Structure formats: structure tokens, C-alpha cells
Amino acid sequence: MRNYPDSYSYERAIRLGVSVSGIKHAKKRIEATYKKTLNHPKEDPEKNLRFSKKLKN
Template structure:
């Protein structure tokens, strides 16, 4: 859960004024001890990652999507040598979505990948 900065600072100021332990702050405010310990180090939440995603090559992934339209994410992960969750995030970064459209009157579904238009 993400707490507002004002709440974090209030918790830390009350802790300092009343000379409370972290366990007492936990009981008083209902906030986890790990959260309080993290706030003592840096009260402001982190907004960005320190490092960009580098393991999955965007061009290789885009080519894989074009070559294998109906592939599952675990199949792409195996081909590219990365995790399934990594493929999930990389597809989101590429803007790839899977749309289902009727392939026949019997309501069979076929997945078709759409890549965003390049400007």
C-alpha cells in the first residue's frame, strides 16, 4: 500500500516527538514495521527505476510477434531466453495487445496481435 507523503512525515514526527519505538508506531498507526523503517531512511516514495529494462531486445520481440502471432507468452519467453513475466512487461512497453475476433459463426476465437503504428 502506498501512503501519502504527508502521512509518512506525520508518523515520523510523532515518533520523534513522543520518542516511540518502531513497534509502538506500528501499533499506534497500524503501519507495518518494515514501512516505518524504510520511511526513516527515505520518507519520499521512489518514482522511477534506477535502471532500464535491458535483457529483452525490442526489435527481436517485435519480430517474434510478427513471426508467431498466436504464440503464448511462455513460448516467447522460451525462444528469447527470458521469464514469462519479463515478456509480459516487454509486450506492454511495446504496446502489443491481443484482440479476439470471431473466426467463424460457431464463435471460435482466434488471437491476432496488433502492433502500434510507427510514426
């Protein structure tokens, strides 16, 4: 997971020659889960507000 942090479980399964459910169980066993953030790290809230106002008009 260190070499390919953004890869999907099915991609890891193919690369390692195991099932997707095996990847899921292994990740749970080592507690290697993460949640994606809802906001982009480079997001500009002020810019988004201006854009939203333009859409409403």
C-alpha cells in the same frame, strides 16, 4: 511477434531465453496487446440459433 503471432507468452519466453514476466512487460512497453474476439469469424448466427433451439427442446 510477427513470426509467431499466435504463440503464448511462455513459448516466447522459452524461445528468447527470458522470463514470462519479462515478455509481459516488454509487450506492455511496446503496447502490443490484443483481445480475442468472442465470436469466431466464420460463425453463422442463424445456424447457432437453430442449434440453440434444438438444445432447448
